[in-house]
Amino acid sequence: MFLLALITRSVVFVACLPVLLLVPLIPGAPYSDVAILATLSAAAVGVSPNWYFLGTGQPTKILLVDSLPRVVAVVASSVLLLFGAPLWISPLFSLLVSLGAPLLAWRSIRRIPHEHPRIALAEIWPTIRAQGNALSGRAVSALYMALPTVLVAIVAPGVVAQFSAAERLMRMTLAVLQSVPNSLQGWLGATLSPRSRRDRILGAILLNLALGVAAGTSYAFLAPWASQVVFTGSVEVTPLLALTGGALVLVVCTSRATGGLGLVNLDRVGWIAISAIAGAVTGLTLILALGSIFKAEGALLGELAAECVVLAVQLFVLNKSLQKLQPEPDIFDLSDGKQR
Template sequence: MRFRRLLYLATFLMVPALSAVTPLIAIPAITSTAGARGWEAYALGLSIGSAACVIIELGWPLTGPQRVAAEPPGRRWATLVSSVRTRLLALLVLAPLAVLVAIALTRITGASYTITAALMAATSAATGLSGNWYFTGVGRPLRILTSDALPRALLVVAGSIAVVNGAPLQTIPAAFLIAVLFSPIASLLLARHEREGPTRFRLRDDIATIRGQLTAMSGRSIAALYAALPITLVGIFAPSALAAFAAVERLMRMSLTILQAVPNALQNWLGQARDPAEIRHRVLTVIKLNLALGLVCGVGFAVLAPWISSILFTGTVVVDPLLAAASGTVLALVCLTRATGPLGLIRYRKIHAVTISAAAAAAVGVPAICVLAVFYGAVGATLGGVLAETTAAVVQIVVLARVMRRRT
């Protein structure tokens, strides 16, 4: 049993690790062939598309894992299909908008490679169709590997090799897009054995489902302002700091992708608790684990980021120690809020509290990033992120403490 649990955790770690390593191959290909301008266009498209992606997800990665963990097979198949249909409707509306914004911003900021930025915006937006949250909830991490992480890695590697050998820069986001569109199709195929009888859906049902997800979606959508848009904000208010800020932000997000394995692995375990005392015990356990993880990895990031960036960005972009330390602080805080919010508060069905914390963080973080970036460049923008995440953590901890006191 212990070996099986270790294998389960190792699989959850392997999936985000592969997802994080994949861009490591693309970045040197971008900076060595297109320099800082190519990197800025790629990062802008990624940032804009990521913001759209959060809305396109409709809150399913927030509420879905624990929901399907408690559902019988036939019902959770219907949940998966409903989620794909509703997210596809959102994608058809928001992806074109993301592309237009990417084109406009590359021209406003003076960045080149407009097609690359537009393609990357569309690709990043389409990642909202992923079924990864479903396989997280049902405890099948290997299916995330086969439906999403592995195809993405193979195609991005192929695109990067092609660019190094003379293909245009947009080859990388184009390859990425193919992998992203493959993911929801593969997810449905891998989960089809859980189907029990015909599943019928109508547009009216889809709209009702979207309305039901609005609370979760609003929280994640607001969070996008300080989780996905900082690169865009820096590009507008402090263009000279864009390359360095985008570099450290990307390194931090790749680190967080790997660290996501821990809360992902705990989703199913936490969702299965039924007794109030057991729920409390498990919530406190996941918070302690994620806090310790954040502290250790935050310090590690601060120490290693300057060295890694010099290799990864082929000397084109420099991340200094102060910038790395500020970003490491953000990383540690995100690890904490992943436990207090998507795990703790969601387990107690306090989705609105996650929304409130996101709104508070955005209210603090967005102006802080814009103002501090103008005066202190990349370091200032990162400190704005520290203020945002601190605000979110305080709100979540206060609400969670009150809920846990009432439930005991």
């Protein structure tokens, strides 16, 4: 299973390279070498083995094969940069960690008795096709998450820095919180009982909702101060931007549970792509419209509306699916007291 997933992820990674390198390879683009390595490094995170160790209940392996090497790479590249090393050293080290992590994981798995993963080449394409719905949903989500800054630059170029600062802080917050739904994947997949599945899905959603409330509130209060520190006073996140961003953090935390946990567990992966498309259409329209009128605050409000549409679609489908999970029959018939 691990080797098959690694190969299919690698195939998708290589297939996406022409699009990923479209901008960095433009003739005359500044720092093209750094941009190419940074692009490859960011994309290579997709082949991370963390999902496997989360699913098998081995979080320590994540520390050993991914997190610790990444920390070492950051420290080493920072030291080298202080001593005059070229700028491309940093993304190169990060790329090496991203590509090395699955190889270290594979070596670790092969050492387990009776665990010798082998696959046939004929399995690769059917597996990619089977994951098409999930892949298309992630692709659409990535697209409309990457475009807002470009759209703001079109309709309100004077507030790009302010909008980017608010969104950057928000994405940093969400990146840290991603570990929570990831860690729940194995817990949700460990149960077969319909009643238990329903309870665990609802529990996971409520947990992420509570996390979103806490994180969103913290963002709303701390983002103006954090922007002064992170961006050295060159740009400020206004209170209204911070409040909108906090609401956005709440909605995204919740949709991570309804989609990536709930719909996946109930085999409704196709609806994740549909919800992403609905959100993309809403977001691209409202960011342009509201951004031209209300500037940075309006554009971020358009993003919030898009994520609300995503969450609404997922909640609708999730509710219908959960209703089909009938509770298990009781062991005793209470009407006559006889055991079934």
